[in-house]
């Protein structure tokens with residue numbers, strides 16, 4: 532431990548010399564402020580910088596622009612340390628742990644693994660800043676895609692099948708984020724906000740049994756707590772980025788949620804829409820349970836007959852069978868009518884035999900797993916209550932990391 536600390540200190544003093552070898556990055560008596568004015572040189576200023584090796588003092592030429600009323604420090608831009616006392620390397624580490632685990636655990640990991648001593652609050656703040664920077668990049672990409680000005684993805688090989696899978700999951704939030712929203716528990720007050728998550732992946736082949744195989748490392752994720760309208764452009768932009776324009780087939784996978792199919796109709800016109808088979812099966816099991824009870828031969832009979840019809844994509848037979856049910860209670864009658872409505876509305880999204888013949892995925896397991904890993908394992912740990920802003924920053928951070936874009940993000944920040 533002591534040895535490592537000493538070597539860190541030596542490395543640190545070398546780094547300090549190196550960082551100050553330019554004499555502060557003086558670029559003359561005046562420079563362009565970035566807004567078309569001249570900013571004049573004032574003095575050299577010191578900044579205490581926490582780096583991976585140690586704390587160092589960095590000398591930087593400070594300029595001031597009178598019209599803007601702002602200071603300009605070219606060297607901070609070059610070193611990517613504008614408005615922060617942490618080097619990109621240290622911030623990256625904080626984002627790495629802050630995206631992965633609770634901020635306090637992240638702080639401990641930084642201390643043990645890297646000898647970097649910071650507060651829990653700092654890990655939280657920097658992780659959120661990084662998430663917000665990622666989101667800012669996403670937003671400007673999205674703007675370009677939505678304006679239709681760019682062809683963002685051109686590849687020689689056409690993507691055979693491109694899937695867009697969408698789901699929602701609750702994130703526990705602080706009380707003020709749910710004011711006036713209805714919840715499901717006995718208090719009637721909402722305690723969570725829905726995060727929408729989407730993933731895009733591709734498929735080239737099927738296995739020997741004819742089942743769809745997802746292309747390795749082809750899954751990217753986007754997500755946020757936001758309206759369906761905003762999420763619609765988010766997932767659309769992601770699909771475009773992934774080469775949707777060149778895909779031979781586009782498939783939308785989701786459960787029965789109305790907002791998902793609203794997005795599909797608006798942004799993915801002509802795509803094949805598929806309701807997750809396992810959700811549809813749950814609907815059947817629910818009816819069977821209501822009408823026949825669980826510990827019952829009739830439950831199994833009815834349920835397995837409907838499942839066969841479902842596998843065959845014979846939704847009309849299911850609707851007919853539901854129509855033949857004569858439950859006694861008014862409540863159950865109403866439930867059955869709701870289910871008939873569900874199967875009617877989604878009939879074309881349940882032609883499973885046909886989808887299987889085409890070698891398509893019929894389950895949205897990928898996005899459900901995504902909800903568990905990206906949201907559940909980080910944002911839904913016990914005792915956690917998020918602000919929407921904080922949650923969205925961490926969701927952006929995790930989506931970036933899980934999509935294999937973390938490296939790319941830091942490279943995009945490096946100047947020169």
Ligand SMILES: [Zn+2]
Pocket residue numbers: 564565566567568569596597598599600
């Ligand atoms: Zn200016």
